[in-house]
Amino acid sequence: MRRVLLSIIGGFALSLVASAQQSLFSFNDASRQQLREHPQYANLLARADGFLKAEVLTVETLTPIDRRDARKAITAIPHVVGRRLDDWCETLGFAWIGSGDERYAQKGVELLCGTLANFPLEQPYVLKGFAGGRGDIMRGIAVGYGFFAEAMTPEQRDQVATAAEAYVNNFLDEANNPKTWWYSVHNYNGVCGGAAGLLTLAFAGYPSIASKQDECIRIMKHWFDVSIDKEGAYVEGAGYSQYGLSNSLLFAWLLRARGGEDLFKHPHVRQLPRFYAQSLLPGTNVMDARNDSNYGSVDRECLLLALANRDGLAAWLWQMSGKDAYPYSVIFGDELPPATEPTGLLPLHQHFPDRGLCVWRTGWSDRDVMFSTEAGPYYPVTHNQGDKGHFTLYAYGQHWAVDTGYGNDSQFADSRCHTQAHNCVLINGKGQARSGSGYGTNGKILAYHGDAPGGYALADCTEAYQKNHNGRVLGAGAELALRHHLFVRPERGAPAYAVVFDDIRKDTAEHRYTWQMLTWNDVAIEARPKGALFQNQHRPEGKSYVWTPAAKLDPSKPLSPAEAATVGSCSWEFETAEAGDWYLWGLVRAMGAKPGQSDSFVVQIDEQAPIDWHMPGSRSWTWGQVSTGIGAANRKPWRVTLPAGKHRLRFMTREPEAALSMVALTRDAEVQLPLLGGDGKYIALRVDDAAIAGAMERRPIAEDAAAFSRLLLAIDAATPLATPVVDAFRPTDGRHPAYYPRFGIDTTAVNPLFVAVLVPLPGQQAEPTVAFERSADAVEITVSWPTHRDVIRWQPATREQPSLTRK
Secondary structure, three states: OOOOOOOOOOOOOOOOOOOOOOOOOOOOOOHHHHHHOOOOOOHHHHHHHHHHOOOOHHHOOOOOOOOOOHHHHHHHHHHHHHHHHHHHHHHHHHHHHHHHHHHHHHHHHHHHHHHHHOOOOOOOOOOOOOOOHHHHHHHHHHHHHHHHHOOOHHHHHHHHHHHHHHHHHHHHHHOOOOOOOOOOOOOOHHHHHHHHHHHHHOOOOHHHHHHOHHHHHHHHHHHHHHHEOOOOOOOOOHHHHHHHHHHHHHHHHHHOOOOOOOOOOOOOHHHHHHHHHHEOOOOOOOOOOOOOOOOOOHHHHHHHHHHHHHOOOHHHHHHHHOOOOOOOOOHHHOOOOOOOOEEEEEOOOEEEEEEEEEEEEOOOOOOOOEEEOOOOOOOOOOOOOOOEEEEEEEEEOEEEOOOOOOEEEEEEEEOOOHHHOOOOOEOOOOOOEEEEEOOOOEEEEEEEEEEOOEEEEEEEEEHHHHEOOOOOOOOOOOOEEEEEEEOOEEEEOOOOOOEEEEEEEEEOOOEEEEEEEEEEOOOOEEEOOOOEEEEEEEOOOOEEEEEEHHHHHOOOOOOOOOHHHHEEEEEEEEEEEOEEEEEEEEEEEOOOHHHHOEEEEEEEEEOOOOEEEEOOOOOOOOEEOEEEEEOOOOOOEEEEEEEEEEEEEEEEEEOOOEEEEEEEOOOOOOOOOOOOOOOOOOEEHHHHHHHEEEEOOOEEEOOOOOOOEEEEEEEEEEOOOOEEEEEEEEOOOOOOOOOOEEEEEEEOOOOOOOEEEEEEOOOOOOOEEEEEEOOOEEEEEEEOOOOOOEEEEEEEHHHOOOOEEEE
């Protein structure tokens, strides 16, 4: 493999570093040409031009990252500084490499030196802020110095080196101190260890920094040992593994390129793609949101694992992400190994014992089902939530039983950390002990198997309901809290489904127990006496949708507006009664194998300039507002000013397998969809009534299994159930989603012995009949299908797996 060192040669008037210092990256004529020829090069230069106007950060100019929590806003200041610095240095540095324009290097030096002058290690907000923020700053220093060392004066180089050394020494002092709160396991070991390692490479000409490299490697290897289990599962949520690996694997790549130790060969690191693949929601590139982590897709960690280990599964994950590593792709290269899909490679069930995570699935497509639960130990001090025994269920392109994602603010009553925000049982309205923000609860998986006809796990959540890890904060209290999980595999045309059994008792008195389940914000819940029917409220209203089949286009090459106009279109003629501003919405679904390559249209009204609309990349039908820009920070609603009269609207092919069922035009930019009124303030246009041209095709909605998928919930208890309550969990932390429909049902008992049957139904498949029969020592559940009956028998006193017989 070619060495990855910075060697910018030719054409630049800026002075060379006097010492024969090796720097961070290398570029030659071919890689600079590759940088310039990439479709995103113009955007890179545009961002760099914008940064030419940037001003050095000061404490006074910083915007708090968390306006609800003043303390967190202050301790997060190093994150803001570091990430801004890294963005500046990467963008300006690559722009300089590609263009040779000295203004980019001069501005990079100004921002790097100015930032370190205002935010040295001893600056109170930096020193007392989150250690991960100091890791972000260290990465920014390493990248900035790696690009701009040649453009600095000797005095500037020494200034930056002095600051870098202080940051590295601070990291080593904290990382080696068992009293440091993030010692050993927390993702900060990877964030800071990798960034400090980058500094030892960038400042190879400064022995006082370079000599610390072995110590950085030792800390990172220890972090790999204790935070990633032998199956590849990270002890915090998947998103935190990515944060920790973002710096550590970049350092590993550059270290390996210099002939150093190959950290990619660590046996736990090699297994990471298996964990990520088992975390994927069926038919998506999104990983489950668990253990205080948000839903998210894989990132460059899988690209580097694919390249370094020639790992076909990691290559498949990277390709599924739909992301582009540009401009780093000119450093990493793109010689991926052949992609290997998980189907046939990985088992359809897996237990990650160190994490306490159990996953069952029927496959990875949008016609498959995934069910999981988690009850593992708490690793002080890491991210955690009051969610032991919490289950999630995804099927047929829809989120049914969901996780509410990142909280880390357990001091607030409406925190996503609390049991009230999870699919767990409440006792007198209370849940498990406080978890998150430095606290954690413990659970155990007492039994597990994944074999047909039914996978099984038994979670012991008792301690979590009693106390948290340090015993200082109590929960609702429970003498016993066992949750059995059964995953019933498909049989003779019947889909896979799950059954959850709760053996939970606070004490010998009667108490109010609540069984609850939260779902995604596009799901409507129809309560029934002993359960509910869950349906996507964005279900297509007409009989058809349009898309462009993948065989007709290369999904890796989106069309320009000019090209789109000649390939395929869906168009309507409509009329407005008066002049005014309008906003557009589309009922859409990303149906491609790679959602990130089937999530856009070109949209045009009349002869106005067409726009690229990057729609929601959802695998289920969902309403999205037509907007300009890419990414939340750059996206703006597309406002169209129309005179009274007739108009023509066109949705044109940009990527294959982007599907559209309906369009709405509204006068209100903030309208809630689906539209339920008849007040004349919107115009509805269905694909049924559209003119279709070119490669775009109309398809019957009935052929789409996800369009009419539903979830049947049937629930029973040892004592009479109250009337179900449908409400919503509405966190006020400013993050999205901020609305989760919630089903809850109460009973008063000593032990409710809840049994819940959750049956996801594809397409137009009829609901099964679910019947419960209780005796003194057992519960028998019969799920009747047209072709057979599943008889499930549970005897709580034995604490053994429920039996499953198919008749």
